[in-house]
Every structure is written in C-alpha cells, then in structure tokens.
Amino acid sequence: MHTYLVTGGAGFIGSNYIHYMFKKYGDDIRIINVDKLTYAGNLENLKDIENRPNYSFVRADICDKDAISAVFAKEDIDRVVHFAAESHVDRSIESPEVFVQTNVLGTAVMLNCAKAAWELPDGTFKPDHKFLHVSTDEVYGSLEEDGGYFYETTPYAPHSPYSASKASSDMLVKAYMDTYKFPANITNCSNNYGPFQFPEKLIPLIINNALQGKKLPVYGDGKNVRDWLYVEDHAKAIDMVQEKGRLFETYNIGGHNEKQNIQIIHIILDTLREMLPESDPRRANVTDDLITYVTDRKGHDRRYAIAPDKIKAEIGWEPETMFEQGIRKTIQWFFENEEWMKNVTSGDYEKYYDSMYSNR
Numbered sequence: 001m002h003t004y005l006v007t008g009g010a011g012f013i014g015s016n017y018i019h020y021m022f023k024k025y026g027d028d029i030r031i032i033n034v035d036k037l038t039y040a041g042n043l044e045n046l047k048d049i050e051n052r053p054n055y056s057f058v059r060a061d062i063c064d065k066d067a068i069s070a071v072f073a074k075e076d077i078d079r080v081v082h083f084a085a086e087s088h089v090d091r092s093i094e095s096p097e098v099f100v101q102t103n104v105l106g107t108a109v110m111l112n113c114a115k116a117a118w119e120l121p122d123g124t125f126k127p128d129h130k131f132l133h134v135s136t137d138e139v140y141g142s143l144e145e146d147g148g149y150f151y152e153t154t155p156y157a158p159h160s161p162y163s164a165s166k167a168s169s170d171m172l173v174k175a176y177m178d179t180y181k182f183p184a185n186i187t188n189c190s191n192n193y194g195p196f197q198f199p200e201k202l203i204p205l206i207i208n209n210a211l212q213g214k215k216l217p218v219y220g221d222g223k224n225v226r227d228w229l230y231v232e233d234h235a236k237a238i239d240m241v242q243e244k245g246r247l248f249e250t251y252n253i254g255g256h257n258e259k260q261n262i263q264i265i266h267i268i269l270d271t272l273r274e275m276l277p278e279s280d281p282r283r284a285n286v287t288d289d290l291i292t293y294v295t296d297r298k299g300h301d302r303r304y305a306i307a308p309d310k311i312k313a314e315i316g317w318e319p320e321t322m323f324e325q326g327i328r329k330t331i332q333w334f335f336e337n338e339e340w341m342k343n344v345t346s347g348d349y350e351k352y353y354d355s356m357y358s359n360r
C-alpha cells in the first residue's frame with residue numbers, strides 16, 4: 001500500500017487529485033494532505049472524504065522544515081505529490097516575494113525533508129519511493145500566435161514572477177535528480193479548469209460574474225491563447241506519470257485545446273444560455289453586453305500550447321474530456337454548489353477583486 005504526502009491538497013487541483021485517487025484506489029492507499037490553508041485552500045473541497053480512515057489532514061506551511069520533517073517521521077511516506085504553491089499570476093505581479101517564499105523555498109524544504117527520510121547510508125534511496133513535482137507550462141515563456149508548441153526540451157523563459165518562481169522550483173528538482181539521483185519527476189501542465197476552482201481564475205470568474213450580471217473583465221484584446229485541460233484529466237496524468245513514467249523525466253501535460261480568452265467567454269455565455277431554464281431569473285443576466293475590455297495584464301504572455309507527444313507515446317495518457325463536455329460539467333458543478341461560491345467570494349476576496357478590476 002502506498003502512503004502519499006500530498007501538499008496543497010485543499011486547493012483546486014490538489015483536491016481534485018485526492019478525489020480522483022480515492023475513486024481509483026479506494027482503501028488501497030493512504031493520503032496525508034499537508035496544506036497551509038491560504039486564501040486558496042479550502043477544506044470544504046474535501047468534506048465528502050474527510051472522515052475516511054485512510055485520509056488525514058495536517059495544517060502546515062511547506063516552508064516549515066520542522067513541521068514537514070515531523071510528517072515524514074510519523075508516517076511511512078513513499079509517494080510525494082507536491083502541488084502547494086502560490087498560483088495566481090496577477091497576485092505575483094502585485095506581491096512577488098510570497099511566490100519566491102512558497103514556490104522556491106517551500107519546494108527546497110519538501111525536497112530536503114524527503115531526501116532526509118528516504119536516503120540510505122550508501123547514498124542511494126529506498127526502493128520505489130518517488131517525488132512528483134507539479135509544475136506549469138508557463139515556465140517555457142510565450143509562443144507566437146501562428147505556431148509552435150512547448151516540448152520537454154523547450155528552453156525555460158519565464159516572464160511573470162509566478163512562472164519565474166515555478167521555473168526556479170523545477171530547477172531545484174532537476175538539481176536534486178542530477179546531484180543526488182533523487183527519485184523524482186516533473187510535470188508541466190497547461191491551464192486547468194473544473195470543480196473547486198477559485199473564482200479569481202478566468203473560467204469560474206466568468207461563470208460567477210455572468211450569473212450575477214456583473215461585468216466580464218477581458219485583458220487587452222482578449223486574444224491571448226491558453227491550452228485548456230479538464231482537471232480530472234490532469235489528476236489522472238499525474239498518477240500515470242508517477243506509476244508508469246521513467247524516473248528523472250519531465251512530462252508535459254496538455255489538452256490540445258487552444259482557445260483565445262474571448263472565445264472561452266463566448267462559449268461560457270452560450271453554454272449558460274443553453275443550460276439555464278427559461279424560468280431561471282439568472283438567465284436574463286447572461287448577455288454579451290457584460291464583456292468589458294480592461295487594461296492588459298503587465299507582461300501578458302500571448303500564447304501557450306503543449307505538445308503532449310511524450311506522455312502519450314511513453315505512458316499512453318491522452319485527455320479524455322472534450323472542452324464542450326468539460327465546460328458543461330464545470331457549469332453544472334457551479335450550479336449545484338452555489339453555497340461554495342458564496343463562501344469563497346465573501347470577505348477578503350471581494351476586497352481583492354475590487355483592487356484588481358475597479359479602476360481599470
């Protein structure tokens with residue numbers, strides 16, 4: 001039986017991954033979720049699994065070496081899946097330091113604690129112990145509008161403080177693999193969407209605002225392209241890389257689903273109109289007039305697009321959820337979880353939202 005230490009499991013992708021893993025392995029795994037519960041972490045995301053005897057939660061900062069060592073000392077961990085990070089580009093532009101702190105220093109602490117727990121006296125590591133570092137395609141920089149893809153061999157060229165901090169953390173993992181033969185993999189994934197995504201990110205923000213008849217802010221000309229992947233497909237890819245991938249390798253994960261931001265907004269508006277019954281009063285709110293162009297994000301990367309050839313050829317992973325189906329599932333989830341949305345958009349989030357968009 002594998003025992004997983006999942007960092008950042010109360011966030012968007014981490015909580016979807018934990019749900020996926022219990023759905024797939026049931027009682028045949030144990031998961032210890034370590035999360036600091038920043039604004040982005042929410043234990044409500046895990047309420048239907050929190051009483052499982054093979055799940056436990058530890059509130060800790062990944063930068064706190066003593067707290068992380070204590071988890072390794074107490075539990076016989078043989079899998080680490082490291083999600084915890086500051087993840088929002090706009091916030092990184094406003095306050096870069098916390099991104100360096102959590103994403104770089106926190107990753108160093110995670111690597112060091114795992115190395116200390118797993119290293120044998122001869123400098124090799126306990127067999128079948130593995131660390132997976134979850135990263136982003138943003139480390140590769142920006143592509144031209146008219147072509148090209150990110151491959152695992154594409155040189156790193158991060159632009160935002162977020163992507164620079166993720167690139168640094170990837171480099172640290174590579175250094176541990178090269179220097180100590182530390183048993184790890186890195187995955188670089190494109191933009192995710194799905195249930196439990198915090199509404200500062202494009203897709204839940206547009207769904208939430210449109211339902212309330214609030215403006216839909218679009219950066220610049222709206223033609224920046226992202227490659228969208230349904231979050232459960234990402235969770236599955238992470239598990240497949242950890243179990244079937246070659247150690248020390250990087251795998252790119254993407255959906256071959258490139259869309260301009262403005263296209264995403266139109267798809268969401270059309271899907272909302274289709275899905276909301278005539279009798280639903282929110283239907284009247286959903287109009288194209290809500291679309292409002294705002295000053296572009298500083299240093300906004302134009303296009304990201306992943307070539308997922310390696311993960312497909314070596315591991316057999318392919319995205320399963322088509323965008324039209326994934327967006328319907330996501331909207332349906334938000335319809336059924338209005339309370340979740342209300343809770344996460346109250347208080348501090350309102351202040352943050354006003355500071356980001358009110359004067360643009």
Ligand SMILES: NC(=O)c1ccc[n+]([C@@H]2O[C@H](COP(=O)([O-])OP(=O)(O)OC[C@H]3O[C@@H](n4cnc5c(N)ncnc54)[C@H](O)[C@@H]3O)[C@@H](O)[C@H]2O)c1
Nearest residue numbers: 008010011012013036037038040041061062084085191192
């Ligand atoms: N969202 C995407 O589209 C996307 C795409 C590719 C890769 N990624 C990567 O996947 C990972 C998860 O992203 P997400 O969108 O779920 O992020 P998220 O912001 O929703 O969740 C991050 C989680 O990490 C926790 N956390 C933050 N700082 C911490 C600290 N110092 N100690 C312990 N826990 C801490 C938060 O409480 C939260 O639960 C990140 O590493 C991100 O870079 C995200």
